[in-house]
Amino acid sequence: MSSLVGDVVIRVQAKLPDVEAHVIASALAVVAGGIVTFIGLIRCGWIVDFIPLTAISAFMTGSAINIAAGQVPTMLGEKKFNTRAATYRVIIDTLRYLPTTKIDAAMGITALAMLYTIRSACNYAAKKQPHRAKLYFFISTLRTVFVILFYTMISAAVNLHRRDDPMFSLLGKVPRGRHRIDRHLTRRIFF
Amino acid sequence: MVRAFASELPATVIVLLIEHIAISKSFGRVNNYTIDPSQEMVAIGVTNLLGPFLGAYPATGSFSRTAIKSKAGVRTPLAGMITAVLVLLAIYALPAVFFFIPNSSLAGVIIHAVLDLITPPNTVYQFWRVSPIEAIIFFIGVIVTIFSTIENGIYCTICVSAAVLLFRVVKARGQFLGRVKIHSVVGDHLLDSDGKYGSPSRAIPPLSDDTDTAYRNVFLPINHHDGSNPEIEVEQPYPGIFIYRFSEGFNYPNANHYTDYLVHTIFKQTRRTNLQSYPKPGDRPWNDPGPRKGEEEDRSHLPILRAIILDFSSVNNVDVTSIQNLIDVRNQLDQYAAPEPVQWHFAHINNRWTKRALASAGFGYPTPVSQNGFRRWKPIFSVAEIGGGESAALAETRNREREARQARLKADDLESGHGHVQTTEREGNGMEGGSESNNSADDLQRELSDSKVYHKGRRVALVHGINRPLFHIDLTSALQSAIANIQEIDAHKEASLAEA
Numbered sequence: 001m002s003s004l005v006g007d008v009v010i011r012v013q014a015k016l017p018d019v020e021a022h023v024i025a026s027a028l029a030v031v032a033g034g035i036v037t038f039i040g041l042i043r044c045g046w047i048v049d050f051i052p053l054t055a056i057s058a059f060m061t062g063s064a065i066n067i068a069a070g071q072v073p074t075m076l077g078e079k080k081f082n083t084r085a086a087t088y089r090v091i092i093d094t095l096r097y098l099p100t101t102k103i104d105a106a107m108g109i110t111a112l113a114m115l116y117t118i119r120s121a122c123n124y125a126a127k128k129q130p131h132r133a134k135l136y137f138f139i140s141t142l143r144t145v146f147v148i149l150f151y152t153m154i155s156a157a158v159n160l161h162r163r164d165d166p167m168f169s170l171l172g173k174v175p176r177g178r179h180r181i182d183r184h185l186t187r188r189i190f191f
Numbered sequence: 192m193v194r195a196f197a198s199e200l201p202a203t204v205i206v207l208l209i210e211h212i213a214i215s216k217s218f219g220r221v222n223n224y225t226i227d228p229s230q231e232m233v234a235i236g237v238t239n240l241l242g243p244f245l246g247a248y249p250a251t252g253s254f255s256r257t258a259i260k261s262k263a264g265v266r267t268p269l270a271g272m273i274t275a276v277l278v279l280l281a282i283y284a285l286p287a288v289f290f291f292i293p294n295s296s297l298a299g300v301i302i303h304a305v306l307d308l309i310t311p312p313n314t315v316y317q318f319w320r321v322s323p324i325e326a327i328i329f330f331i332g333v334i335v336t337i338f339s340t341i342e343n344g345i346y347c348t349i350c351v352s353a354a355v356l357l358f359r360v361v362k363a364r365g366q367f368l369g370r371v372k373i374h375s376v377v378g379d380h381l382l383d384s385d386g387k388y389g390s391p392s393r394a395i396p397p398l399s400d401d402t403d404t405a406y407r408n409v410f411l412p413i414n415h416h417d418g419s420n421p422e423i424e425v426e427q428p429y430p431g432i433f434i435y436r437f438s439e440g441f442n443y444p445n446a447n448h449y450t451d452y453l454v455h456t457i458f459k460q461t462r463r464t465n466l467q468s469y470p471k472p473g474d475r476p477w478n479d480p481g482p483r484k485g486e487e488e489d490r491s492h493l494p495i496l497r498a499i500i501l502d503f504s505s506v507n508n509v510d511v512t513s514i515q516n517l518i519d520v521r522n523q524l525d526q527y528a529a530p531e532p533v534q535w536h537f538a539h540i541n542n543r544w545t546k547r548a549l550a551s552a553g554f555g556y557p558t559p560v561s562q563n564g565f566r567r568w569k570p571i572f573s574v575a576e577i578g579g580g581e582s583a584a585l586a587e588t589r590n591r592e593r594e595a596r597q598a599r600l601k602a603d604d605l606e607s608g609h610g611h612v613q614t615t616e617r618e619g620n621g622m623e624g625g626s627e628s629n630n631s632a633d634d635l636q637r638e639l640s641d642s643k644v645y646h647k648g649r650r651v652a653l654v655h656g657i658n659r660p661l662f663h664i665d666l667t668s669a670l671q672s673a674i675a676n677i678q679e680i681d682a683h684k685e686a687s688l689a690e691a
Contacts, residue, residue: 001251004206004341008199015195026243028196029250032203033239036232045228048212051205054318054325055332055348056213057310059206062336062344064308067301075298087337108295115303134262141259144300151296152288159291169294173286 003067010084062087073097075112077104077168104168107155111147118143202342203249209345211235211252218261255304328352363439365449366417367456368410368502369425370670410434410502410666429674431497433457434666441506446513450520453499457524462493464528496528498673502666504539514552521554534676536669537662546662555659574651 009024016024039047069090070083079100081093122140126133159166196203211231219226238250260270310329319326328351336344415421428434435453439445524533535554540546549555654664663669 001206001210001249004203005249007340007342008196008203011199012195022246022248024196025248026246027193028199028203029239029243029248031193031196032200032207032249033236033242035200035204035236036207037236037240040229040232040234040236043229045230045232048208048228048232050353051209051212051349052325052352054329055345055352056209057314057318058329058332058336058348059209059341059345060213060308061310061329062333063341064305065333065337066341067305071298071301071305075295075302077295086339104293104295107293108299111296112299112303115300137262141255141262144304148292148296148300151293152291155293155296156288156291163290171289171292171294171297173290 003063003070007084069094074169075105075108077102077108102168107151107168111151114147114150115143118146199342202345205345205349206341207235207239207249207251208232210254214252214254214257218257222261254308324355325352328355357444360439360442361444362448363437363445364452365438366412366436367414368428368434368436368666369413370408370428371411371423371425372406373409374406408667408670410436412436428670429497429677430494431461432500432670432673432677433460433496433498434500434502434670436502436504437506439505441503441509441513443510443512446516450516454520454523457496457499458527460493461496461528464495464531495531496524496533497531497677498534498536499524500536500538500666500669500673502538503541503545506540506545507542509545509548514548517549517554518552531680534673535661536673538664538666538669540662546659549662550659555661557661574653 005025005028008028009021012024013019013021039045066087069087073081073083073090073094076094076098078094078097081097083090083093085093119140122136122143126136129136155166155168155170159170212226212228215226215231235251239247242248242250256274263270315326315329318329328348331351332344332348335347411417411419411423411425413425413427415423415425433453433456437449441449521533521535534557537549537555540549546555655662660672663672
């Protein structure tokens with residue numbers, strides 16, 4: 001969903017350059033939500049049966065590959081290029097820019113490896129000790145939180161005194177709280 | 192702005208639905224409840240309708256959160272509030288920490304999360320085993336997604352799937368059935384010793400208990416395209432009788448395809464009754480190739496066409512086109528088999544509307560004979576047991592009694608939908624059988640009570656209306672009726688020949 005919204009926002013911004021991205025996304029949500037609510041209210045939910053299981057699986061697989069391919073350059077710290085192009089293009093560019101990888105790769109690949117290690121360890125342990133399967137499941141679901149916290153700690157330790165020139169790319173400033181409520185959203189959607 | 196993204200809306204809506212419905216369905220299956228897609232759509236729609244006024248962007252179901260909540264034992268939507276409070280806390284308390292999150296680690300987490308969504312190869316192999324063409328559709332979808340966009344991938348898979356479905360419906364081919372005698376086998380013990388093969392799964396229950404239960408008739412495709420044992424000899428039911436089963440409904444896209452195959456096969460396996468049907472060469476339609484010069488094959492050994500039994504078990508509804516097609520074929524075959532009209536029997540009609548449509552096209556009733564206007568017709572009706580010790584429950588009996596009472600009230604008009612067609616037709620042909628069908632349900636009940644079935648101490652009722660003797664409950668009774676009438680006609684003919 002998110003990657004689709006991103007694509008839509010980019011395409012719409014090409015047509016209407018003066019509209020902010022978040023307004024486009026919100027407008028899209030309102031209109032799509034209205035359509036879906038309408039279909040639901042007239043009790044036509046059965047139209048989802050026109051979407052076969054193969055279409056769902058193909059969509060899931062395709063978009064997973066798409067998103068993963070788009071994230072690999074970031075994980076390796078490669079030089080910036082357009083990761084929103086078609087997936088095959090992104091994969092080719094990723095390979096082409098391999099020589100530009102930076103120390104980010106160390107943070108990225110180890111994080112990925114750690115996630116898979118924790119998960120397989122938990123699966124193995126749950127099989128060995130079926131009575132604690134639930135515990136291992138929750139450890140497994142918390143692995144993302146653990147890995148993020150762990151690497152944030154490393155990152156903080158490394159970069160605390162060099163915030164302006166970090167050793168590897170950081171998420172950066174996240175605005176506190178929520179954005180101002182857009183009072184003119186309706187007007188901007190339809191005009 | 193709507194105009195700017197109007198072309199993106201279908202994909203957005205589909206993705207919104209796909210993710211949400213896929214998640215809710217799979218967890219409904221895990222936790223044993225059914226979902227109402229309309230209700231889910233209202234929920235996700237209202238979320239997206241109201242959220243943006245607080246700064247939200249398009250939202251849909253989330254697999255990971257749903258999985259965690261499902262395992263954590265969440266039962267009500269209240270859990271959403273707790274999640275919301277936690278998210279709000281994080282937004283206000285933690286931005287300082289977020290600053291140090293390395294982009295590359297975050298990318299690793301995202302990759303790890305999405306790779307689980309890839310359909311595993313053994314599931315794809317499962318697709319392949321269930322339906323190879325759908326595995327191909329799956330790959331088409333993935334490849335289009337990779338080389339084009341996600342939207343195109345979605346449109347592509349949905350359209351190709353729909354096209355395959357339509358193609359199957361359009362190119363559906365009927366099957367000619369033959370009769371096989373089936374014995375049931377319990378363990379290694381044959382219920383009757385001389386039967387060799389048993390396939391209980393395809394068995395059609397016998398007509399009634401008082402027929403011989405040593406074997407029963409089932410009908411299998413003559414060409415064994417259903418995968419049944421090719422060593423079983425499926426016998427043509429009777430020379431000149433064809434049993435034809437529709438495979439995927441009978442509607443306007445495929446009506447022509449079905450009947451073409453029917454007529455083609457019949458022409459191949461039977462002969463014309465009147466060989467000199469085209470007295471002059473010019474009378475033959477130009478698009479009928481006819482026999483080649485000097486290669487006129489001898490078809491005299493082939494039977495003539497007597498009856499066609501249509502198995503409607505896979506047909507729910509018919510439409511004007513398909514019925515018109517059937518009427519055309521009837522006229523064509525009547526000409527082919529002249530002077531004797533072809534009998535059309537129908538079995539397993541599932542739907543009142545279908546019965547009504549067929550009746551209004553003049554089916555279900557013996558074809559009137561034009562010249563002498565007189566023919567013996569031997570209707571065979573199917574009766575069902577009601578009440579009695581060993582059969583239906585008491586409630587069912589009461590139900591039937593009430594229905595019978597209603598039927599008495601309606602008197603002659605058993606099939607209320609086409610009562611008037613039936614009477615007009617009946618006036619048209621003065622048949623002996625007609626007088627029998629003119630009896631009301633009461634008379635029939637009286638008649639039945641005199642029959643041998645009644646003496647066994649059972650109560651019986653008709654399954655279908657007596658005004659349509661050619662609509663049968665199953666193929667066995669249809670075949671019985673067809674054979675009985677062919678023999679009747681033959682006997683009648685012989686008798687009149689002897690008289691002459």
